[in-house]
Amino acid sequence: MGADIFTPGAQELIYGRKMMLTLEGYAGNSTIICGNLGGKPIPGFKTHKIITISGQKILITSIIDQKLEKKAIHGLKVKDPLASLNRILKIPHDLAIVVFHFSDKRARSLLEQTQGIDIAILGTQRGTMIKDKIVNGALLVKNNNHGKTMGYLDWDFTTKTATDNKLLQINKDTYAADKTAAALVDKHEKWLREHYIKLEKEKVENASTKETKTPYVGNTECVGCHPQIAASWKKTRHANAFATLQKKCKEYCPDCLPCHSTGSYAHDKKGFSSPATTPHLFNVQCEECHGAAQEHIKKPDQPYGNTINAGVCILCHTTNTDPDFSFPEDKKLIAH
């Protein structure tokens, strides 16, 4: 895309270390930055970048919340953001810009504990369009709300203030005219879908029986003994989660499937692995909440099942995907 800097956030980390290792190859002239990624270094990843414009040194870094999408960060380690930030801010500069992949509230709390940041950009902010604010000397601004907006800012180095600062809406009315960009996105989406379908075909061709073995038996196994519950579940949106992806042409997309399927490997469970290998685990089925039922269907009189608390749900109903989620309220909507 020709951007100078790319700062992976919680949504990118979902792909895990394996995918991060491939990013360098796609980066072109842009720098991949994460200020507090720990563990084994990833080639191509830097903690910060200095861009010099008209003799002014602009220090840019990015930090990520170790609490966001925690369960999904497989193979990656996230270090204490504050310690990492303070280390980077010691590097001489005229302007310090930090991208916060944090909620608004947690970003503010971190800013209160840090000195010397000029501009803080919120990287995670679905559904919230908070007012810009100076927090502990830093201008806290929002940028792109899941691709719906783009931030614009003019900075005056003498007064150290923003002279112009606004959010540009990216929607059909303002941007549909750019047919080239639309065609690029369209082409990319089509390419991506074909790419995933091809990977699926390869999986089927190379599939060993070991791959498809899973202690998750699938919904059809429950209907016979729990007919009423099965009928009640059918009426919930959990039963349509896969159809939702199909409608969006995303039914092969590994970014979407983990939360629209049952017992996903991406969630460190041993159920859904891919459309080709575990097609019986589409949708958010019984076993997503109650646990793998292989033993239960053999010995129904034995105790079975997870204690169901908020933790079961927020694996998917995250601050990103469902900011208004309330366990007591939403539980009523799926009761059976």
Ligand code: HEC
């Ligand atoms: C062969 C019949 C049978 C099948 C198949 C079966 N169950 Fe059960 N299940 C039972 C019986 C019997 C009980 C205990 C009495 C009750 O609560 O209805 C039970 C209890 C449960 C409980 C409560 C367990 C507890 O300890 O309180 C859950 C949850 C459950 N089943 C889920 C499932 C799911 C999910 C499936 C499908 C993957 C399934 N069952 C398939 C017969 C079955």
Ligand code: HEC
């Ligand atoms: C594996 C991921 C996953 C888990 C775990 C999960 N959900 Fe969901 N939930 C979804 C998805 C995906 C949808 C949207 C499905 C669609 O419309 O296509 C959804 C939809 C819902 C809805 C409907 C939302 C609405 O406003 O109509 C409710 C209510 C809900 N879930 C409650 C819960 C509760 C309560 C739990 C925990 C006991 C839970 N979910 C666990 C993925 C999950």
Ligand code: HEC
């Ligand atoms: C982290 C888990 C998660 C991931 C990843 C995820 N979803 Fe969802 N999705 C949810 C949950 C939870 C809901 C239900 C939210 C609600 O409406 O309460 C949902 C709802 C939806 C809805 C229904 C929205 C509506 O109101 O009708 C669509 C469409 C959707 N997701 C598409 C996608 C697509 C496309 C992807 C991949 C790009 C994706 N999802 C990835 C968890 C997830």
Ligand code: HEC
């Ligand atoms: C989104 C999560 C979710 C899904 C999906 C789900 N359940 Fe449940 N189930 C619950 C919750 C919550 C309870 C209430 C008991 C509790 O709080 O532990 C419950 C209760 C039950 C019970 C009664 C257990 C008892 O203690 O009396 C059975 C049996 C059961 N579910 C079977 C099923 C079957 C069969 C399916 C699929 C057709 C299913 N559930 C799908 C969340 C879920």
